[in-house]
Structure formats: structure tokens, C-alpha cells
Amino acid sequence: MNGTFRVGNLFGIPFYINPSWFLVLGLVTWQYGGALAALFPTLGPVAPWILGLFTALLLFASVIAHELGHSWVAIKQGIGVKSISLFLFGGLANLDRESKTPAEAFWVAIAGPLVSILLSGLLTAIGIGAGLTGPAAAIVQLLASINLALALFNLIPGLPLDGGNILKAIVWKITGNPYKGIIFASRVGQIIGWIAIATGIFGSTWNLIIGWFLLQNAGQSAQSAKIQNQLAGLTAADAVTPGSPIVSQELSLREFANNYLIGNTQSLRRYLVTDDAGQLVGAIETDDLKAIPTGNWPSVQVKELLKAIEFSATVEPELSLLEVVTLFEQLKVQELPVIRDNGVLLGLVEKTEIVRLLEKRALGNPA
Ligand SMILES: [Zn+2]
Structure with missing residues (x-):
């Protein structure tokens, strides 16, 4: 949404406008103003353009009403509406999540076109019922057909249009x-x-x-x-980094260095540390080993260099990767520990590993 700026709130929903919209507003005003001037020469030189602008603004009010239709049904389903924006091609209600059932998704999608059809019918009824004539009749009639067109265009059955939804x-x-x-x-x-x-x-x-x-x-x-x-279709367990960097706190620094660091081209800065029961107790940083003379390594245990480690959440191995990724986004983190029911640490699930897993599957299964 590059360059989109906020102009206020609509029923508490932040309302944004894309600068391209002003260009469209100008074009639409010009077109309607010109049409009104040609239809009603008695309006003089200025009035058609003011009426044209007024009609153009009502056109965009119709677009907003359509978006409010989607928003209202979404809010009824407990879905937050982050914003409503006006673009070159109409509007967009930005919902903070999808509906939970197909029936709910159906109602959110159809609510916009229903509002447009309703407005079209209402405007037609007003035009006929109030016996309007002259420019007023022309404007009401135009808005009625615009709302009908808005409904029909959005009902084209392909995403990202409402019909697609x-x-x-x-x-x-x-x-x-x-x-x-x-x-x-x-x-x-x-x-x-x-x-x-x-x-x-x-x-x-x-x-x-x-x-x-x-x-x-x-x-x-x-x-x-x-x-x-x-x-x-994948779980956190599927994406646990192979040979996840976990060491036992009972190891001596000598054993730790021999088993994990020496000759390991991919040795890491930090290793997770577990107790006898396999539960996460903290982490050890490889840099901290430098503070201990090598001669003492056999008699110093990993737990003596233990550092506290904080994760904003832990995940169960059965959790789907879709939920893991959602969690990453919510918590703004790159990795989370995967912990079994019994508290045993399985390893880390990392963003980079998930990407690698998807790439591997994409290569193995080109469909
Ligand atoms: Zn719509």
C-alpha cells in the first residue's frame, strides 16, 4: 500500500486513500461535469462541474458503503477490520483474519455486492417515487446504475474479486x-x-x-x-533443524568441545542445554569457553557456563507449520523451541529451516 495515507476513521475503522484516487476523482468529475453540461445547457458554465464533483464523491461513497458491508459482516463474526482503503479500482476492506467456516466466508464476500444492489434499488425507487426531473434525476439514475455495475463487476467469479471469494x-x-x-x-x-x-x-x-x-x-x-x-500439512516436528544444537548440562567442556565444536564446520555461537530429563534449562555460548583455560575443561561442566534463555513461546511437535509461522509473525521472532508434552526439548524450529523445507518439497513435487 505504497503512498497510501490515512484520512480519518469510518465507524472506528482507519480509513486510507491512495494518491491515485485523486487522479480518478478528477477524471470522473471531468466526465460527469462534461456530460451534465451537454445534457443541461441551462446550468451555465460552473454548476455542471460542481455537480460532477458531487456525483464523483457519491460514487466513492458507494464504494465505501460496499466495503462497509463486508466490514460489518466480518465484525459480526468477531473479525477485526484493520482498515478500509480507496484505490484506483475501488476499495478494499483489510480484515485481520479469514472467516473460520465456508459459510461465514460466503457471507463476508457477498455482503459488499448485496449493499451495492440494495443501494441501486433504493436510488431507483427514490428517482421514480420522488418524481425527480432534470439534473437531480440524471444524477440519481447514474448512481443507481453505478451501484448495480459495482455489484455485478465484483461478482465476477475470480479472485481477488468478491465473486472469487x-x-x-x-x-x-x-x-x-x-x-x-x-x-x-x-x-x-x-x-x-x-x-x-x-x-x-x-x-x-x-x-x-x-x-x-x-x-x-x-x-x-x-x-x-x-x-x-x-x-x-506439515508439523513443527517436521521442521526441527536436523541435529538441533542441544547439549546435556552434565557434559564437561572438554566433551562438549570434542563432540560439538572440533571439526564441526557448522559449529554455532549458541547451544541449547538440557538437564537429565531432557528439559530445556538454558543455553551455552561458545565464546564463553575462551574464558576457561583449556586445561580446566575436563573438570568444568556445561551447566557452570549456563545462561538463562527466554523464548516468548514454545510449540508442541504436532502444531502445524502454518500455526508456527503465524506465531512467528505475531511474536516477531525467527525461531521457537519445540517441546514435547513431557517437557522434553525436541529442538528448534527456525524460519530459515521452514523455507528450506518448502523449497525441498517444491523441487520434489513440481505440481
Ligand atoms: Zn467487495
Whole structure:
């Protein structure tokens, strides 16, 4: 969200605008102002442009109402809304997590288009019911069709559009796997993107831009769903660094050096230390050995150089890597100790090792 800046709150949700939006606001004002001036010459030279700006602002209010629709249903499900942003192509409600069930995901996705359809119907009813004429009638009619277009465009069944999210929820419901839903809906989004580009080459520039937008974003969601699906199928135990750097506190420094440091090209700065029962008691830093004369190493134990070690959390071996990665993000850490039910330390799970594991699997399984 480069360059996006905050302009306030909407019902307590931070509201952001991308600078590109001002360009679009200008273009839309120019287009509507021009159309009104041509339709109603009696308006004079200035009024059409003010009405054009007013209509353009109402257009964006419609986009915001659509995003508030998604947000409201999400909040009802206990999902936080981090922000609502206006971009070149409309809006985005940034939710802090996904829905927990396909039915809930379905309702979050469809809420936006439902609000747009409702607004379109309401505006049409007002236009007819109030017997509006002249520029007022034209503006209300225009806004009604804009809201209808907003609903229909967003219902295109490819990610990242709402229709794609609806499709995702349906495939999720059928297969029981949310990532399969995302991958399927992303593929459909890519196909629609290609069709839009193909038709755009012979016709509308908008199709070209929308096609490009769909391809960009659908490809990304498919990629990240694939990774999430893999992570969900692996556990912390799968990613424990092989030969995790664990030593017993009963070892002498001599044994420690012989077994772990000498001749080991990959010796580390720090080793985790366990007691007789295999429980984590602290860490030893290899640099600290320098303070002890080599001659004394056989009579000094690792536990005498023990340093306290703090981890913000520990993980169970059965925890899925998807949850481990989420934990890494939440705690802003790179590694966590994996500890069995009985308190025995299994090793460390590290970000770099998870990446290596995914790379290895990607090579072994190109599909
Ligand atoms: Zn939407």
C-alpha cells in the first residue's frame, strides 16, 4: 500500500486513500461535469462541474458503503477490520483474519455486492417515487446504475474479486479445504484475466487494465494458498533443524568441545542445554569457553557456563507449520523451541529451516 495515507476513521475503522484516487476523482468529475453540461445547457458554465464533483464523491461513497458491508459482516463474526482503503479500482476492506467456516466466508464476500444492489434499488425507487426531473434525476439514475455495475463487476467469479471469494467458499464447503478453494478461485480469476486482456487488445483499454489486475492478484493468491496448504500439512516436528544444537548440562567442556565444536564446520555461537530429563534449562555460548583455560575443561561442566534463555513461546511437535509461522509473525521472532508434552526439548524450529523445507518439497513435487 505504497503512498497510501490515512484520512480519518469510518465507524472506528482507519480509513486510507491512495494518491491515485485523486487522479480518478478528477477524471470522473471531468466526465460527469462534461456530460451534465451537454445534457443541461441551462446550468451555465460552473454548476455542471460542481455537480460532477458531487456525483464523483457519491460514487466513492458507494464504494465505501460496499466495503462497509463486508466490514460489518466480518465484525459480526468477531473479525477485526484493520482498515478500509480507496484505490484506483475501488476499495478494499483489510480484515485481520479469514472467516473460520465456508459459510461465514460466503457471507463476508457477498455482503459488499448485496449493499451495492440494495443501494441501486433504493436510488431507483427514490428517482421514480420522488418524481425527480432534470439534473437531480440524471444524477440519481447514474448512481443507481453505478451501484448495480459495482455489484455485478465484483461478482465476477475470480479472485481477488468478491465473486472469487464466493467461489472459494463454495469449493471450500465441497472439498473441506480452504486452500483448494483459493487455488481454484484464483485459477478462474486468471482465466477471466486472460479473457479480459484478449478482448481488451481488440477493444476496451479498461478490459486490458482489469485483466492485468486480475492476473497479478489471482496469481499471488494462488501462490500463497499453495504455500499455506503445504504448511498446514506439515508439523513443527517436521521442521526441527536436523541435529538441533542441544547439549546435556552434565557434559564437561572438554566433551562438549570434542563432540560439538572440533571439526564441526557448522559449529554455532549458541547451544541449547538440557538437564537429565531432557528439559530445556538454558543455553551455552561458545565464546564463553575462551574464558576457561583449556586445561580446566575436563573438570568444568556445561551447566557452570549456563545462561538463562527466554523464548516468548514454545510449540508442541504436532502444531502445524502454518500455526508456527503465524506465531512467528505475531511474536516477531525467527525461531521457537519445540517441546514435547513431557517437557522434553525436541529442538528448534527456525524460519530459515521452514523455507528450506518448502523449497525441498517444491523441487520434489513440481505440481
Ligand atoms: Zn467487495
